[in-house]
Amino acid sequence: MQSKNDLLHFRSEINTIDTNIVKLLAKRKKLVLNIAQSKIKNNKPIRDKKREESLLNELTKLGKKNHLNPSYIKNLFELIIEESVLIQTKMLQKNYHYESKNTPNTNFSFLGPKGSYSHIAMLQYIKKSKIQYTEKEFFNFEEIVFSVENNISDYAILPIENSCSGLIDEAVNLLEKTNLFIIGEIKISINHCLVATKNTKVNNIKNVYSHPQPFKQCSNFINRFPQWKIQYSKSTSSAMKKIVRLNSNTNAAIGNEISAKIYGLKILLKNLSNKENNTTRFIVLSKQPIQFSLKIPTKTTLIFKSKYNLKNIFNKLNEKKIKIYEMNNKLEKTFFIDIKDNILSNIAQNTIIEINKISNFLKILGCYATGNIITENK
Incomplete structure (x- = not known):
């Protein structure tokens, strides 16, 4: 039977091992940063899927030899690899610049007045x-889109x-008709x-007004409160x-703390939201699209x-990176699709090919850098 001292000894050894694991992860992170700098210098892509698969295979084999569950090793190192990709991506974004109309006279349209969620999203994006x-x-979505279409503004932000x-729906309907492109997005938390x-x-x-x-x-x-x-x-x-x-004590409004x-x-x-983690995704519109590196x-x-069933298309593509929204129940339905990849990627190109087979209207709204969730300032 093990004594209390034995238990303390074992726990102490585990603590030492855990400390060493953290130190090794920190050492690994430094190497990842060096790799990222090399990739930027040599214009190399962030991800190397073949290397990742080879690495996971070797590590699961090693785990098996040491009596560790292969799924445990695979899940653990997938998490480590994803963290490495995130670190490299952040560094790449800091070093990546593209030509745009970012001059002191750049005009940015939003749904006002100041203090609205659109205004907050615009400020965070900027x-x-x-x-x-x-x-x-401006005071409605149509005016915002019109302002960029007619060169009153350079950019516009819309909740999507x-x-x-x-x-x-109102924003999606305007995107169907406008000649503007989505060039960016940002998500903000809504309270x-x-x-x-x-x-x-x-x-x-x-x-109650809102x-x-x-x-x-x-x-x-x-x-x-019926x-x-x-x-x-x-x-x-x-x-x-x-x-x-x-100025009446019988009136109230729903909105954000900043306003x-x-x-x-x-x-x-x-x-007050129905869900705890309520977020709104905003898109940024411009007359000119931006070409982003595949990195x-x-x-x-x-x-x-399309009037056809889309199930077969997306079964054929079998891609987790595709998110599809159905807009209405009319004979010819409208579909809105996000593909988590560059328009030049195989996934995007194959999706476009398949959609063209069953649709007489397809519009590419934009290819743009993915946004982060911004917590609303209090």
């Missing part, structure tokens, strides 16, 4: 992209998808709040401006129409 800009606020309510003027209490509220999207995303909360009258606004920030102007601070409103309740992680977005 911060991330280091664009020098001038803001131009929400994790609670799905694709935003819908119920806000009102200083003396308002929840029990006094009769009217853009239609927050009402969809907070439907579970809204349904708890006596409230829903009032639609052009944006969450315009809803707040309106309740400030009306509430801008308009001097009190936050009555937070986290940069990119996404290709398409839209097409």
